[in-house]
Amino acid sequence: MTAQKTGSTDASDHLVEEFRAFLGKEGLKATRQRDLIVRVFADCKDHIGVEDLVQLVKQQDAAVGYATVYRTLKLLVQAGLASVRHFGDGFARFEPRHEEHHDHMICEKCGTIAEFHNEKIEELQEEVVRSRGWTLRRHRHELYGLCPNCR
Amino acid sequence: MTAQKTGSTDASDHLVEEFRAFLGKEGLKATRQRDLIVRVFADCKDHIGVEDLVQLVKQQDAAVGYATVYRTLKLLVQAGLASVRHFGDGFARFEPRHEEHHDHMICEKCGTIAEFHNEKIEELQEEVVRSRGWTLRRHRHELYGLCPNCR
DNA sequence: TTTAGTGCAAAATGTTTGCACCTCT
DNA sequence: AGAGGTGCAAACATTTTGCACTAAA
Numbered sequence: 001m002t003a004q005k006t007g008s009t010d011a012s013d014h015l016v017e018e019f020r021a022f023l024g025k026e027g028l029k030a031t032r033q034r035d036l037i038v039r040v041f042a043d044c045k046d047h048i049g050v051e052d053l054v055q056l057v058k059q060q061d062a063a064v065g066y067a068t069v070y071r072t073l074k075l076l077v078q079a080g081l082a083s084v085r086h087f088g089d090g091f092a093r094f095e096p097r098h099e100e101h102h103d104h105m106i107c108e109k110c111g112t113i114a115e116f117h118n119e120k121i122e123e124l125q126e127e128v129v130r131s132r133g134w135t136l137r138r139h140r141h142e143l144y145g146l147c148p149n150c151r
Numbered sequence: 152m153t154a155q156k157t158g159s160t161d162a163s164d165h166l167v168e169e170f171r172a173f174l175g176k177e178g179l180k181a182t183r184q185r186d187l188i189v190r191v192f193a194d195c196k197d198h199i200g201v202e203d204l205v206q207l208v209k210q211q212d213a214a215v216g217y218a219t220v221y222r223t224l225k226l227l228v229q230a231g232l233a234s235v236r237h238f239g240d241g242f243a244r245f246e247p248r249h250e251e252h253h254d255h256m257i258c259e260k261c262g263t264i265a266e267f268h269n270e271k272i273e274e275l276q277e278e279v280v281r282s283r284g285w286t287l288r289r290h291r292h293e294l295y296g297l298c299p300n301c302r
Numbered sequence: 303t304t305t306a307g308t309g310c311a312a313a314a315t316g317t318t319t320g321c322a323c324c325t326c327t
Numbered sequence: 328a329g330a331g332g333t334g335c336a337a338a339c340a341t342t343t344t345g346c347a348c349t350a351a352a
Contacts, residue, residue: 029306029351050341065309070342086239088291090317091341105285114283121275125294128267133299134256140239142291143276148284180326180331201316216334221317241342242316 012042015081015096022079033064037072046095047085047104047113053094087113087142103140107147114147163193166232166247173230184215188223197246198236198255198264204245238264238293254291258298265298 019038020030040056041048050069057064073094076082085093087106101122102115121141129136170189171181191207192199201220208215224245227233236244238257252273253266272292280287 027306031307031351033308063309066341067310067343068308071307086237088237105280105283107285108288114285116279116283118275118279121272121279124269124272124275128269128272129256129294129296132256132265132267133302134258134265134294134296135302136294136296137259138295140291140293140295143280143285143287144290145280145288146286151284151286178330182326182332184333214334218318218335219333222332225318 008039009043012039015039015042018081019076019079022081023075028075033061033068034072034075036061036064037069038076041073041076041082041094042096046115047087047093048095049091049093051091085140103142105143105145105147107150108144109146109150112147112149116143159190160194163190166190166193169232170227170230173232174226179226184212184219185223185226187212187215188220189227192224192227192233192245193247197266198238198244199246200242200244202242236291254293256294256296256298258301259295260297260301263298263300267294 016035016038019034022028023030023034037053037057040060041053044053044056050066050073053073054064054066054069057069073082073084076094077084081097082094083097085095085104087093087104100117102117105114105116106112107114125139125141126136167186167189170185173179174181174185188204188208191211192204195204195207201217201224204224205215205217205220208220224233224235227245228235232248233245234248236246236255238244238255251268253268256265256267257263258265276290276292277287
């Protein structure tokens with residue numbers, strides 16, 4: 001085998017597996033680059049931007065280009081294995097899809113991103129939507145403020 | 152006077168007034184273009200994109216350029232008279248600042264945008280943030296789904 | 303061997319900016 | 328007169344795409 005597997009973990013192996021399954025099902029091909037990108041993506045911190053991800057990937061294979069990373073992330077999202085977020089700073093952030101849904105708190109000073117979940121809010125959202133005759137498919141709920149360190 | 156005032160309303164006159172006050176206070180100048188842009192902005196439907204706004208403005212003065220519209224909107228936001236929203240479709244939407252805060256419901260099929268407000272959700276947000284030692288400055292809460300017509 | 307993927311560079315998109323000229327104050 | 332504004336086109340930043348070449352299946 002020629003592909004390196006530096007930094008592989010259970011989590012990344014698992015995501016690579018799932019992604020390969022998706023590719024197979026869709027008649028798409030598994031490639032060295034896709035495996036690498038997905039593995040790096042699975043192991044890095046959440047809410048990573050493409051720029052940062054490319055840097056990490058290039059540490060293991062300098063030949064991988066932006067286009068491939070963009071294309072792979074798009075496929076991951078289509079596969080339901082990742083989700084995109086736009087926090088209004090101009091570029092997209094990606095995170096592996098978590099089992100449990102969560103929303104985000106963003107520190108406007110240091111940029112820290114934390115996660116939160118509140119079941120009551122989720123229920124109220126449903127209620128708001130239903131009472132107006134709409135159907136809820138997804139939502140985005142972001143709280144911007146100052147984290148404990150920056151207050 | 153040379154500036155046209157087609158379509159002027161109480162609402163638009165009021166916003167123009169406020170904006171002029173802001174400009175004066177900041178040592179900036181009131182201009183024909185700024186008046187026009189603000190007037191059109193105040194009278195059109197909420198959540199307008201720059202593209203659409205430019206079209207409306209050009210109907211009254213074809214010489215006004217994109218740059219001026221962008222610059223004026225930025226000033227309006229700085230003045231606290233308008234706010235920007237990014238709904239993830241790539242371009243910014245603007246709306247005049249309302250007295251009462253509200254959030255948005257977006258139809259994923261026809262693009263309709265409705266507004267909602269739920270005080271209980273607002274309180275729960277505050278609680279989430281406070282319990283983690285954060286301070287809430289602003290938030291974004293968007294519900295994506297299907298409107299009654301598109302279900 | 304056929305179909306899809308890759309890397310590059312060019313294009314596209316939404317937004318900002320440099321500059322010569324114009325216009326408020 | 329002088330500070331600031333405008334319109335244009337060029338610059339930007341992020342993301343997408345066309346194409347010749349390469350690699351899975």
